[in-house]
Amino acid sequence: MGIIDGFAALFSSWQPIFFAVLGTIIGLVGGAIPGLSSGAMIALLIPVTYYMHPLAALALIYTVSKSSDFGGSIPAILFNTPGTPQASATQIEGFPLTQQGKQGKALRMAVIASAQGDLFSELLLIFGAAFLAVYAAKLGPPEFVAIYFCAFVVIGGLLGKSVLTGLLSVVLGLALALVGTDPITADDRFTFGFDHLLDGIELVPVLLGVFVLSEVFTKSETRLGTASEKAIAGTPKSAEDQRVTWADYRRVFPTLIRSTGIGAAIGMLPGVGSAVACFVSYSEAKRKSKTPETWGKGELEGIAAAEASNNATSGANLIPLLTLGIPGSTAAALLSGVMLIHGIEIGPNIFTTSYDIIYGVFAAGLVCILTYFVIGYWGSAPIGRLISKIPARVIYPLIFATCYVAVYATRQSFFDMVVMTVFGLVGYLMRRFDMSTPAFVIAFILGPGLERALRQTFLLNESGGWIFFERPVAMAFFVVGGFALIWRLFGSKSKLN
Amino acid sequence: MNELNPSLKKIGAASLVLAVLIPFAFQISEIYVDPSDPGFGAKDVPRLVVGLGFFLCIMMIWSAAKTKSNSGLNLKDGLRAFAKPFCLAVIALFYIWCVTAFQYALPTFVLLASLAWYFGSRSVRDVIIVPAVAVTLYYAIFFVLLGIYEEPGSILYYDSYGVSQLLRQAIGLQ
Numbered sequence: 001m002g003i004i005d006g007f008a009a010l011f012s013s014w015q016p017i018f019f020a021v022l023g024t025i026i027g028l029v030g031g032a033i034p035g036l037s038s039g040a041m042i043a044l045l046i047p048v049t050y051y052m053h054p055l056a057a058l059a060l061i062y063t064v065s066k067s068s069d070f071g072g073s074i075p076a077i078l079f080n081t082p083g084t085p086q087a088s089a090t091q092i093e094g095f096p097l098t099q100q101g102k103q104g105k106a107l108r109m110a111v112i113a114s115a116q117g118d119l120f121s122e123l124l125l126i127f128g129a130a131f132l133a134v135y136a137a138k139l140g141p142p143e144f145v146a147i148y149f150c151a152f153v154v155i156g157g158l159l160g161k162s163v164l165t166g167l168l169s170v171v172l173g174l175a176l177a178l179v180g181t182d183p184i185t186a187d188d189r190f191t192f193g194f195d196h197l198l199d200g201i202e203l204v205p206v207l208l209g210v211f212v213l214s215e216v217f218t219k220s221e222t223r224l225g226t227a228s229e230k231a232i233a234g235t236p237k238s239a240e241d242q243r244v245t246w247a248d249y250r251r252v253f254p255t256l257i258r259s260t261g262i263g264a265a266i267g268m269l270p271g272v273g274s275a276v277a278c279f280v281s282y283s284e285a286k287r288k289s290k291t292p293e294t295w296g297k298g299e300l301e302g303i304a305a306a307e308a309s310n311n312a313t314s315g316a317n318l319i320p321l322l323t324l325g326i327p328g329s330t331a332a333a334l335l336s337g338v339m340l341i342h343g344i345e346i347g348p349n350i351f352t353t354s355y356d357i358i359y360g361v362f363a364a365g366l367v368c369i370l371t372y373f374v375i376g377y378w379g380s381a382p383i384g385r386l387i388s389k390i391p392a393r394v395i396y397p398l399i400f401a402t403c404y405v406a407v408y409a410t411r412q413s414f415f416d417m418v419v420m421t422v423f424g425l426v427g428y429l430m431r432r433f434d435m436s437t438p439a440f441v442i443a444f445i446l447g448p449g450l451e452r453a454l455r456q457t458f459l460l461n462e463s464g465g466w467i468f469f470e471r472p473v474a475m476a477f478f479v480v481g482g483f484a485l486i487w488r489l490f491g492s493k494s495k496l497n
Numbered sequence: 498m499n500e501l502n503p504s505l506k507k508i509g510a511a512s513l514v515l516a517v518l519i520p521f522a523f524q525i526s527e528i529y530v531d532p533s534d535p536g537f538g539a540k541d542v543p544r545l546v547v548g549l550g551f552f553l554c555i556m557m558i559w560s561a562a563k564t565k566s567n568s569g570l571n572l573k574d575g576l577r578a579f580a581k582p583f584c585l586a587v588i589a590l591f592y593i594w595c596v597t598a599f600q601y602a603l604p605t606f607v608l609l610a611s612l613a614w615y616f617g618s619r620s621v622r623d624v625i626i627v628p629a630v631a632v633t634l635y636y637a638i639f640f641v642l643l644g645i646y647e648e649p650g651s652i653l654y655y656d657s658y659g660v661s662q663l664l665r666q667a668i669g670l671q
Contacts, residue, residue: 048638048643051643164507164510164553164556164557164560165507165510165557167553168510168511168514168550168553168554168557171514171546171549171550171553172513172514172517172550174546175514175517175518175521175546175547175550176517178521178542178543178546182528182529182539184539185529185530185531185539187528187529187539189524189527189528189539189543190521190524190543192520192524213589216585217582217585217586218582219616220581220582220585220615220616221578221581221582391618391623392616393613393616393617393618393623394613394616394618394623394627396612396616397608397609397612397613397615397616397628398609398627398631400589400608400612401605401608401609401612401631401635402635404589404592404593404596404605405601405605405635405639406639408596408601408639408645409639409643409645412645412646412648414593414596414597417593417596418590418593421586421589421590421593424586424589425582425583425586426513428582429509429513430510430513432501432506432509432579433501433506433507433509433510433513434506434510435510435513451542454537454542455537455542457537458537
């Protein structure tokens with residue numbers, strides 16, 4: 001059975017299990033730092049993974065992304081400052097509980113809901129992805145062209161503030177992915193005389209520039225105070241205010257189940273992130289509540305809804321990556337970057353070509369859930385107090401310098417440092433112009449795959465473009481992509497009206 | 498962060514993409530095409546991407562022209578807001594040059610100290626001690642533990658690689 005082999009691989013040496021636990025702790029603490037996104041945190045760690053075994057590298061990155069989803073709820077509950085955007089719904093109910101002196105109860109409900117949602121999502125990934133991959137492996141280049149088209153339209157349409165800015169971000173990513181050598185003739189193109197660009201633009205400087213450096217550039221516009229505010233916690237009235245009782249758990253259980261389902265379903269869709277899932281679940285739980293008047297004033301059910309769905313996306317959003325090779329979120333895009341760096345083939349064949357590694361990553365995910373549950377249940381409050389003492393004005397210079405040392409570490413190339421600076425500015429401008437940096441990076445990663453699939457389709461078939469009409473699966477993806485585009489266009493038009 | 502005027506955002510997004518696509522459009526004609534290559538040739542995917550990009554940029558500019566909103570920063574204030582990040586980028590490029598000239602430790606310490614000052618730190622702890630500890634930590638992680646080679650500086654040269662190798666031997670990594 002795959003997952004047992006995965007555990008065997010994870011415990012085969014000290015490295016994978018050590019980095020899985022370390023990643024969980026880094027994600028938990030980093031996610032709790034307001035202003036430091038999980039994408040930025042993961043991108044910063046990618047250069048370090050160059051020197052690791054592929055399983056240790058993937059375990060580190062995967063566990064950071066998982067535990068940071070929960071980590072973001074700590075400052076949301078304690079300081080009314082969400083550490084990550086997806087913790088905003090938790091903040092609505094969590095902070096009032098802190099003001100009532102029930103911060104322990106709020107934090108513990110957050111960790112219980114997160115772990116439960118995450119566990120379901122991970123099991124769905126473990127048992128569902130391999131099953132779907134068997135079918136995905138039968139798809140040929142025309143189907144992949146259609147899948148890429150569908151993914152770009154959906155990701156561009158949903159991740160941008162408007163369809164146009166989202167699609168422009170995708171086109172920018174695709175254009176820059178063309179730099180390097182032609183995949184079939186091996187002739188150079190768009191290198192503008194730079195020999196360093198013959199292999200294309202390196203992924204690590206792009207990731208660090210767009211996700212991390214651009215964040216520092218954005219912060220440089222304003223002077224920074226402390227990273228977070230002091231908690232305005234009330235005094236606990238009884239021991240029960242600091243823990244989740246059986247009665248509390250029984251009351252929120254139906255919400256937990258429903259929100260986990262919503263989160264997992266939304267997580268499987270490319271481009272729809274956990275921030276959407278937690279607000280959908282929160283609204284749905286509030287709508288179903290018998291006491292909607294208590295919401296917004298410290299309703300435990302609200303925390304359970306937001307956190308369960310938020311974490312239920314984390315495993316599920318790897319399903320499109322592992323079955324179709326389409327990273328549907330920032331975390332999945334960064335994980336696919338690490339896979340590319342370590343020569344791991346992304347897509348349905350991953351379950352045969354990298355069997356031990358992929359099930360090892362799943363096992364790391366389960367270890368991560370257990371680790372952040374234990375640390376989060378007993379240690380969230382001290383972590384929160386520690387974070388509140390670190391001022392942002394100290395954090396950002398350190399992040400800035402770490403980017404340069406880390407990017408130099410990957411290839412010992414000063415050119416990469418310059419490339420990262422340029423992409424830092426590009427990322428900053430994209431943020432200012434409401435373009436989508438995740439859509440840009442996903443297109444940049446998938447661009448070569450699209451070109452290869454498109455040209456293989458035309459090389460292998462004499463009927464030209466008609467081949468797409470002869471393949472029902474390809475047509476289905478084109479139709480889904482087309483409908484998604486029309487739906488989003490009409491949706492934004494009616495919103496404007 | 499002050500938001501830009503909505504139409505300026507759209508023009509900015511289109512300009513950013515055009516800044517990449519225009520040089521690309523001129524380069525497409527130089528791509529070698531194998532005469533026996535059927536179907537989608539070497540030039541066709543770049544043409545498709547650049548053509549789609551131009552179309553979307555035109556749509557964006559058209560949409561900007563139709564947007565009627567006076568909210569947000571105008572062009573002058575917007576450019577003023579961009580000045581700080583661009584200065585930081587110039588500092589970053591100067592830092593890269595300094596690393597090639599003076600190796601890693603000294604420029605990184607100066608960069609960290611000046612950035613801490615720039616971001617509003619004034620205490621000795623934040624401006625001196627934290628940068629010194631960070632430089633030491635970077636050295637320990639990247640050069641000692643990961644064994645990365647540090648190139649000699651063109652102006653100031655010291656054998657930090659040799660030191661890191663000695664430390665690696667001392668802790669049993671080599």
